[in-house]
Structure formats: structure tokens, C-alpha cells
Amino acid sequence: MDAQPVLFRNGLVLTMDDAHTVLPGADVLVVDGRIAEVGVGLTAPPGTDEIDASGGIVMPGMIDTHRHLWQTAMRGYGADWTLTQYFVWYYLESGRHFRPEDIHAGNVLGAWEALDAGVTTTVDWSHGLQTPQHADAAADALESVPGRFVLAYGNIQQGPWEWATSPGFRDFVERRARGALGFQMAFDVTGDPAFPERAAFEVARELGVPVTTHAGVWGATNDDGIRLMHEHGFMTPSTIYVHAATLSGDSYHRIAATGGSVSVSTESEQSAGQGYPPTWQLRDHGIPVSLSMDTSVWWSGDLFSAMRATLGADRSREHLQAHDRAETVTHVHLRAEQVVDWATRGGSRALGLDGVVGSLQPGRAADVVLLKNDHSPVMFPILNPYGHVAFQAQRGDVHTVLVNGRVVKRDGRLVGADLAKARLDVERTVEHLITTMGPAAWQQGMNPDIPATKVLDNPYMYTEWRNEA
Known part of the structure; x- marks a missing residue:
């Protein structure tokens, strides 16, 4: 049965179309799971669920390309x-303890x-997919969960040339990889x-x-590796390419x-040590960017933090490089509008879904977010909408979320989530x-010692290869 039509009424609409059109006091009509119209004073079909978006921002659902x-x-x-401690804990020592049901539990909550x-x-x-049973659980x-997900299949406990060519992986692909979930190979x-x-690349091809x-x-x-x-x-x-933080020109x-x-994971790169977030390099080379948050083992699980951290980094x-030259930056190059694009259209482009999601345009799938919080003094005034999304908003301001036209969060509360079981x-x-x-x-694992015989150059347990360093 088709979902009930939904009309967001009188919001500040960030379409994130090619022109980045911003429509104040506008409506977004969703019919049969798709964006039907975007404009002012739209007529609602009979039986429409009307949502008052006044004082709020209506934008496309955000897209995380690596979590x-x-x-x-x-x-x-x-x-x-x-x-290094992350590698020791997950790759070398304790990651193997995760059972299929543990993968399932983490995935549902995340x-x-x-x-x-x-x-x-x-x-x-x-x-963490050590067996096909782990993959089925994931x-x-x-x-x-009523979101849009891509399963990127990987196994850090075994070389990709082994698991990707195994009968179990082939069987999983035949059974599960052509269904509702998107599918990638992660190694x-x-x-x-x-x-x-x-061998793994040949399987992917x-x-x-x-x-x-x-x-x-x-x-x-x-x-x-790139070469x-x-x-x-x-x-x-x-x-x-996730992180891409320590590469040459x-x-x-x-x-x-x-x-x-x-896929830039700024909070991760800044804190863990992959390298400095490479956004200035990516702009110089014209490489498309999407955003991701990496893992809740460390950081926040939202893209508001990702946008904020990316702008800051x-x-x-830019400022420090200018100071080294005894110069002053008078106009920053990376703007809030760009990181909001990376959090929406950037992800849709990276995943080959740009004609499907990432923008609020007629015909696109209705993945829609309303930022509105009448109980917060931070939600007004909204003068620079991109700046508001990137620097002011947070998950507590996410009022309503639609995926494929289905309401999955309403009035600040998830719909249909059994959080007690989770x-x-x-x-x-x-x-x-x-x-x-x-x-x-377990307690020591929060600050694990580093076994010098196992890590520093190569954290991968499935190969003994070391580079010249």
C-alpha cells in the first residue's frame, strides 16, 4: 500500500538542486514515496498528512558514505x-570475538x-563479517530498519583475496546482494x-x-596501493576512497x-591519526567529496558534527598556512554551502544515486528532513540557512524524517523503533x-597497550608484508 501523502507547509526549503535554489515560505509535497512538487502555496491532495514547517528548514536527507x-x-x-589502538583492539585482538548476533545488535542500533x-x-x-552468518545478520x-542502506561487505580477519573468492561470499551475493540493500565490497x-x-578486484569487476x-x-x-x-x-x-589523507599529488x-x-571523516582523521583532513587537496584536484562519521566507538553519529569539523579543519x-607566509586570510575558501552539499548531493553522487536522492526535486525519492525545534532558542533567527545547518543545528533539532515517503521520525521521536529491544x-x-x-x-581495552611485534607499519593480520619504512 502506498504511503499517505505528506505536505511540508511553509518551510525554508534547501532544494540542493544544481542551482542550490533556496525557497523561503515554501512547501514540499510527497506523493507515492516521491517528491511531487516544491513551491509556494501547494494544494494538498485529500487525506494528506500536513506538517507545519514554519520556522524550520526542509532539506534532503543526509548521506553518510562510510560508517x-x-x-x-x-x-x-x-x-x-x-x-593504532583501534587496529590493535579490532583488527588484531578482540574484533574476532563478535558473533553474528553482535553484528546484528550494533547494526540495528547504529x-x-x-x-x-x-x-x-x-x-x-x-x-566485521567473519562468516556468511555474520553477513546475514548484518x-x-x-x-x-526503514532507512536506505548500502552494505559494504568486508572481513578484517581474512585477506580480501580469500573471502572475496570463497563459496560462502558467492552464495551470500546470490542470495542477498540483489535485494533492497545497496551493495559494495569493502577492503x-x-x-x-x-x-x-x-583477486578481490576481479570479483568486484x-x-x-x-x-x-x-x-x-x-x-x-x-x-x-593507489599506484x-x-x-x-x-x-x-x-x-x-575513504580518508585519502596522506597521499601524494x-x-x-x-x-x-x-x-x-x-569520503572525508574529519572527526576521525583529526583525532585518530589517519592524516590531516584533505579537503583543500581534494578541491585543488577537483575530486568529488562526500562526508562520513566512521564509528561511534569514538565520535558522534551525525553529519552535523561532520560538517562542523570539516569547516573547522x-x-x-588555511589560516595557519597564511600565517606561515606572514599573510592574513580575508575570505575563506570552503563555505558552509559546500559542506551541506557534500553531506547530501556529495553522497548521492558517490553512490551513483544522484538522480534518486540527495535533492528535493520533483520525481526524486522522498528522503526529506525537517529541522525544527520550537523549544530551542537556537532555531531562530535563520539568516544564513547553510550556516545554520552546518554550525547551529544538531540531532535534537531533527523534527521529522521521511525515507521513500515513509515517516520514520516525527515530532522529534523515532517512529516504530523498538529501542528497549535494541x-x-x-x-x-x-x-x-x-x-x-x-x-x-575489557577495562584495559579503553587504553590498550601496543604489542610492538604486531603493529606499527602494517596493522593487517592477514598479511606479513611491510613497506620499506
Whole structure:
């Protein structure tokens, strides 16, 4: 049965169309799950659910292109981690303890968390899929939540040349990868001259599946990986390079020339140590940008924080570089309007969904967010709408969220979310981890020691290769 028509009435509408049209006092009409009209004084069909958007901002649903949903059950656990400690905990020591039900619990909680913050499309960079049963649990969880999700299949406990060519992976693809969920393959390229990752790329090419990869991550992936991908013809317009923070100009040229995009996780890059958020480099090379929040093990699970952090990081660097030259920046290059675009259209372009979501235009799927909070003194006046979204708004201001025309949040509350069950399932995961690791190891894990024999150059347990450094 088609969803009830919805009309957002008298809001400040950020269409995020090609012209970035802004319409004050405008309406957005949703019929049969799609944007039917955008304009002033629209006529509502009989039976329409009218939502008063006055004093609020109506915008497209935000799109996160890189989020490890399975780790949400450990929210805040690694607040003081470095990237090396993250690798030790998840890649080398304790990540293997996650059962299929733990993947399911984290995915459900993280998926609802995304919708609560107005993120209507999320790439689940799911590199905890140790078995096909883990993958089924991840997919089941995403399908149980009424958002738009892309399952990026990965397994940090095994080389991509192994899991991608396994019968279990093939069976999963045949059973699940052509359904309602989008699908990607998620793996990293270490730079090993033997290029063992080639086998996984060949599978992706055969299946017609995009690849998403952590690139330019200090101490893990580097220019050699980009070069190998390029020399073997595996860099494509659908490839998403996550972080891309410590690459040379040569690598950025290769990404630009092959039409790929970069998912910037500024909070992560600033705090964990992948490298400085590369937005100024990406602009210089004309590389498309999307935003992501990475993992709730450390950071906030919303793109308001991502936009804010990205503006701060880019502008800080611009000012400091000018100061080194004894100059003063009088006009910043990165503007709030651009990061709002990255949080919406940037994600839709990266995922090949630009004609589907990312903007409020007739015919597009109705993924719509209303920012409105009559109980907050921060929601008025709205003078610069892009600045308001990027610097003033937060998840508590997300009044209403639609996905495919279906209301999934209304009046500041999620619709249909069984948070009591989600809480119970996550508590079971935490109890399982504490029992398996032991209370002392669990507590120590918030600031784990670094086993020098295992990490510093190569955190991947599935290969012994080290670079010349």
C-alpha cells in the first residue's frame, strides 16, 4: 500500500538542486514515496498528512558514505584511542570475538541512530563479517530498519583475496546482494608489490560491484596501493576512497583522472591519526567529496558534527598556512554551502544515486528532513540557512524524517523503533565481550597497550608484508 501523502507547509526549503535554489515560505509535497512538487502555496491532495514547517528548514536527507555500524554497541568505548589502538583492539585482538548476533545488535542500533540524526542513507562499511552468518545478520538488521542502506561487505580477519573468492561470499551475493540493500565490497590495499588484492578486484569487476577502500591512512595504506590499483585498471568512477589523507599529488591525480570520489571523516582523521583532513587537496584536484562519521566507538553519529569539523579543519589549515607566509586570510575558501552539499548531493553522487536522492526535486525519492525545534532558542533567527545547518543545528533539532515517503521520525521521536529491544541486545553484546575478554582486559581495552611485534607499519593480520619504512 502506498504511503499517505505528506505536505511540508511553509518551510525554508534547501532544494540542493544544481542551482542550490533556496525557497523561503515554501512547501514540499510527497506523493507515492516521491517528491511531487516544491513551491509556494501547494494544494494538498485529500487525506494528506500536513506538517507545519514554519520556522524550520526542509532539506534532503543526509548521506553518510562510510560508517562501521557493527561497532555501535561499543559507543564511546574508544574515546581516547589512537588509530593504532583501534587496529590493535579490532583488527588484531578482540574484533574476532563478535558473533553474528553482535553484528546484528550494533547494526540495528547504529541504523536507528543514523535516522534519528536525519541521515537517511548510510553505507555500512561492514568489515566485521567473519562468516556468511555474520553477513546475514548484518543484512537482516539493516532490512529491519526503514532507512536506505548500502552494505559494504568486508572481513578484517581474512585477506580480501580469500573471502572475496570463497563459496560462502558467492552464495551470500546470490542470495542477498540483489535485494533492497545497496551493495559494495569493502577492503584495503596494503601496497604489497605482489598485489594479492587483485583477486578481490576481479570479483568486484565480475559482479559489477563498487569497491570502497581506506586509502591514504598513515601507517596502513599509502601511494603504493593507489599506484597498484591504477596500473592494474581497478580505479573506477564508482570507487570511494575513504580518508585519502596522506597521499601524494600523484595519487590525487590518479583519483581525479579516473573519476573516483573521497569520503572525508574529519572527526576521525583529526583525532585518530589517519592524516590531516584533505579537503583543500581534494578541491585543488577537483575530486568529488562526500562526508562520513566512521564509528561511534569514538565520535558522534551525525553529519552535523561532520560538517562542523570539516569547516573547522579546512579553515584552520588555511589560516595557519597564511600565517606561515606572514599573510592574513580575508575570505575563506570552503563555505558552509559546500559542506551541506557534500553531506547530501556529495553522497548521492558517490553512490551513483544522484538522480534518486540527495535533492528535493520533483520525481526524486522522498528522503526529506525537517529541522525544527520550537523549544530551542537556537532555531531562530535563520539568516544564513547553510550556516545554520552546518554550525547551529544538531540531532535534537531533527523534527521529522521521511525515507521513500515513509515517516520514520516525527515530532522529534523515532517512529516504530523498538529501542528497549535494541538496548537489551546491545547489553548482551557488551556482557559477552566482558565475559570473553575478562573484566580487567575489557577495562584495559579503553587504553590498550601496543604489542610492538604486531603493529606499527602494517596493522593487517592477514598479511606479513611491510613497506620499506
